[in-house]
Amino acid sequence: MGGWIDWNPALEVALVGALVALLPLLWVLVKGRREGLQGWPAWQRALTLATLFLTLDLVVFGAFTRLTDSGLGCPDWPGCYGHHSPVGARSLIDQAQALLPSGPITHGKAWIEMIHRYLASGVGALIAGLMVAAWWGRRRIGSLSPWWPTLTFVWVCAQGAFGAFTVTLKLYPLVVTGHLLGGLLGVGLLTAQARVMDAANPTRTGAWRRSSLRAWALAVLVLAVVQMALGGWVSTNSAVLACSEVPLCQGQWWPAMDFETGFRLLRPLGGDGLGAQITLAGLTAIHMVHRLAAVVVLLAMVALAWGLWRARHWRREAVGLWALATWQLLTGLSNVVLGWPLVAALGHTLGAALLVWWLVRLLVQPRAAPFSPRSS
Template sequence: MFATVFAFLVIVFGAFVRLSNAGLSCPDWPTCYGKATWPGHEQDIARANEAFPERPFETHKAWREQVHRMIAGTLGVLVFALALVAVGRRRRLPAMLLTAAVAAAFGVFLYIKGAYAASAALSLVAIALPLFAALRLDRGGPWRIAVVAFAVVIFQAMLGMWTVTLLLKPVVVMGHLLGGLLTFSLLGYVALRLTDTRVPTADQRSLQPMVIVALVLLAIQIALGGWTSANYAALACGVDFPKCAGSWWPMTDFREAFVLWRGIGVNYEGGVLDAAARAAIQITHRIGAVVVFGHILATAVLAWRRGLRMPGVLAGVLVCTQVALGIANVKLLLPLPLATAHNGVAALLLLSLIALLVRTQPPHGDDQPDISSFRRSASGYRRNDGSDSVTP
């Protein structure tokens, strides 16, 4: 639960960094102008500006980016600890996770030294080992997911690196957002699944497909939101709502709007798309919001009627809040507190749907011994002397 809350804070702070245009405030990775923290003295700042003349040092931005990296690294350590707890003392699995951690650390070291190919190879090993350990683990779903979360965190670190080295490439920025929310979702699911012991009714279980559809739709909408932000299309329609730039359907260019890969070497800070392409992205995001709003609200109402009142109310309130924040961001020209809150409420809405999913599933009992089956099996054993006592 602590790791889940911490992951939420990392997401919100990451949104604050991105929306305050501090994503490239440290031009190198994982250091910041060659420092473990960031330049503080005048002579350090002078050296930083000399080493990176294309990116002059800005204290008010650099600290945000580097602090975000530090707390994200702390989250990685927490997830690693959870993975170790999940595998317990099972043979070879802890060693796999330790090897993955060492490979990831050496991958970062080699990246700093410029050995990019070797760094990438070690990073792939670091991602593959936890996934293999999760497959080998003889515990139930939540425990395996805790191990998978470690692999996701390692890949998320790579996305953070690529965000800087590929100069805010939109597909990487969007992937980084989704990776953070996936980490948060996996941790939230594990925490809720291992602690919720309530048994759902048949009506509540029948709601599960609708909840899964809601999660898929919300994930797509979050990806659209990340694409909107990464392409600086949040204000493509000006302050008009529900119209866009004074029209119900302005000039749009959907073909250019959703090109995922445009090559390497382009600096995407500030965006490279024209007004028509950005308008297409914004309109798509708005249409998606209507679909997601309707489905989640219907799911919340059904959950309330079937006795899942708390998660149903949370989902309903959060989806309404999220729509209100989206409209307010447009009308008020994307103020930083509201834009950051828009990301935070999206994460909470996602968690509320995960809570609803957990409430529609049978309680977790993978590690509970089946006493009745044990007794039935034991009853078949007899001592050689014919007595009914069972030998341990």
């Protein structure tokens, strides 16, 4: 890896990330003093929620980076042509842009790529701080187990490695899709971490433990993650444009498809893995599998929401699930019939991240011995 990665600007990029992390830290301090938070666990939960919010932003901005073809805006990692920002790399970017004005390297794309890295560094700094603070305050009553933020820290390190390989392997589809799923995993981990620190409602928690809906909710989460992986594969391969109508595709219910090529995982961007360009049939196979899987996931979400609605303690969760199903349906259809507009594509990614948050929040219940936000 050492030959692929220029570590010279790593410290500078990390410092910029630390400055980014100061913003949610300041927000937590202001909010905490305004609401009178007392006790370490309350502050720990507030900081976890701030980190979760920044991670959601990072997932959406990562999609923006990918959808604007800015993933190679800076062709090295972690800096930009060995500098911590595109300012220092201006002359080199000018040269690359002059050679290929509409290519992957322009000043705008370089800034988009570096802002994404700054946000990622900020999330990493916050998670590292959460881990250190959790171990330092582990003996305090009501504190979160330090293994939660430690696991999240391992995740953010692995996600950083995926980010490096995304650039050095030139947007290799399998790596880019893995990077997207990694971002969603981070949303799930931080949601669970915050959720176990919520103030417990004995009635709701007890009802959930006795509910047969738990297994169904877990199944829906698994189905949703599989569908998100398929969606990442569609986006990475630009297979959205293989079909431009609904419910038909290319004027047919079952167009020509090449599943072997479409789902050959070890292949470069735009290639078929055998030295040629991927065919329309391969792209169509990717698109149609995602479309058919969407029907299964939507039906599963609606069924789970109906079950939650019938259980009186979970009607708010049911409404949220119905709303997310509707949002994903509308943004998914908009991607197809409107030719993959940026707003709809970003909305679809945001909906996926919020769905992970909502389902994990439902599945992970507060611990049996809740802390009081105002206890010391």
